[in-house]
Amino acid sequence: MKIAYISYEVSPYAKAGGLADVAGALPKYIRDLGENIYVIMPFHKIIENNTDTSNFELVKSNLIPDSHNYKSPFSVYKSFLPNSKVTVYFIKSEELFDSKNIYEEENIFLKTSYFCDAALKTIKELENDTLVINLNDWHTSLISVYLKTNYIEDNVLGKISTLLSIHNIGYQGLFDPNVLNYAGLPNYLFNMNALEYYGKVNVLKGGILFSDVINTVSPTYAKEIQTEEYGYGMDKILKVKSDDLFGILNGIDYSVYDPINDPHIFAPIKSYEDKLKNKRSLQRYLNLNINANKTIVSFIGRLFDQKGVDLISKIVEYFLLADVQFILLGTGEKNYEDYFSSLINIFPKKVSINITFDVDLAQKIYAGSDIFLMPSKYEPCGLGQMYSMRYGTVPVVRYTGGLKDTVTEFNPKDKIGTGFGFHEYNESDLLYSLLKAVYTNQKRKEDWINLFENCMKADFSYEKTATKYIELYKIALSKKRGF
Incomplete structure (x- = not known):
């Protein structure tokens, strides 16, 4: 044929x-x-x-x-x-x-x-x-x-x-x-x-x-x-x-998105300790405070409402009051580009705002972040959440479209699941899911390592x-x- x-x-x-x-x-x-x-x-x-x-x-x-x-x-x-x-x-x-x-x-x-x-x-x-x-x-x-x-x-x-x-x-x-x-x-x-x-x-x-x-x-x-x-x-x-x-x-193409052989990332990821090496290197690379205990939350994508950027803009200043850092990579509507860029002066050393398209930096962010945000209004499939899990980064998503098909809610009782999510499209549910993920990352390290391992084992090969x-x-x- x-x-x-x-x-x-x-x-x-x-x-x-x-x-x-x-x-x-x-x-x-x-x-x-x-x-x-x-x-x-x-x-x-x-x-x-x-x-x-x-x-x-x-x-x-x-x-x-x-x-x-x-x-x-x-x-x-x-x-x-x-x-x-x-x-x-x-x-x-x-x-x-x-x-x-x-x-x-x-x-x-x-x-x-x-x-x-x-x-x-x-x-x-x-x-x-x-x-x-x-x-x-x-x-x-x-x-x-x-x-x-x-x-x-x-x-x-x-x-x-x-x-x-x-x-x-x-x-x-x-x-x-x-x-x-x-x-x-x-x-x-x-x-x-x-x-x-x-x-x-x-x-x-x-x-x-x-x-x-x-x-x-x-x-x-x-x-x-x-x-x-x-x-x-x-x-x-x-x-x-x-x-x-x-x-x-x-x-996703596992020959390209390969945590062992990816030339773009700071170190091969075979274990959680390797993940932390990438995290510290990413902090240094983006001029953030170097501290593995600070949760890195990232977003990579187009700055349009469809990607849930309106929800992120409504909560970002609240969750930045916690012991977290925020990395954004993408371009889109000027009002969002300007707003997120303004955060650099408000939260120095806590945010890295990159209004550009940069494949090399994207790979580094997937490899070095703790949490990947994808609160889409609708999402036919989504690839970002698959890329993030491939590198052991835990997604926080809205359960719609392909996000619902690829991310499962983490259950600390039986240690299954690959992320955190919400259903109704509103900022309060996003903030709740995100803070739950941050809490797990900072206070329940054993559960977080389970999440890391579950993400790394997820199979999204072609x-x-x-x-x-x-x-x-x-x-x-x-x-x-x-x-």
Whole structure:
């Protein structure tokens, strides 16, 4: 079975969020299980900053998408995911993929729709025995629409089945109706049974309706998005498609997030004493007071309400009155950037506020912190809590989506559980859970070491995830073939 994995971002080439991490890891594990899989992504300008592109092989040039009305030619370059034999095809258009910001709003429909049609042209030219395409989020959703309309009778593309992976249903791709003309798609698609959504074209809706199978990135999130609270207007459509909707928990790449061999961290972590070495080194590195008895609470992520940053901002000055230190790494809304930066003067030597994107520092924080905060308003899967547990850092989360599927409440009686959490989205419940974790860290050291060991033993490797994706590819094929 040959599979095309198509994503608008793929690590390490171009990354804006967790999708890139999944796209850069999952195909490797699927190939390890014996399936023939390759990746297609745009040749974003930022790739030249992240990767040595001198070894990229030009395999096709002057190709034109068959349907799209933007007839500028594109080239296809070839490389491989690092440390693997998974082919990556890069679609290069000097005129379109010319921004260092992957998701730059200007002309984003033109760029994503062109990429969708160009990806299908690439498959037809280079991998014409492909049987399944794995799409990711709205940026690639038009591929399913193209296949079920313009290419339904194509002798190559008409045979292909599709799986749409929804990583965050809050982002859907809403545009004016005239964009269908740009994409070269029939105008009849602008109706309530297809892409029309309150007077706009909704690209993700098209992906949901036209894909053979749909999955989200955790079992709980698959249930949540069928409710009005979490469905962002797609809940009724997803209920209709519920027989085709599945939830598969993301994994993390253990070859990259490796507490024994990670070159970014201060010392390999094999024991709790090793954990404390990283803690003291992190304090020194960030100019905090060096004291292993002070609890380090950290947050890594985007500074937006979805990540629970509004709750953190309401309690941070209260919990900083305790014997704790706080580390933040991330960028986002300016009001949050400014507020957290102001804490440096109020709590010197107790806070480290890093308004930036820094992979090296992120690894050091995962390895050296005691507690990792992730109080998300909603969380399709979440990777931060998995990264933190991989390095023995205890998560404090809101039990929603993938956080509910990955973190279990610590029970001091039977010593099981990997973290602390709460259910209702409010700051008082977050503060209570956080202070319970801090108390356990400072006053119940034996329990804390149990927690550390439980986190280190948790298994979020991609082997199980890859196996479940292969099962969905087979389901998609069976639906396409009518049995």
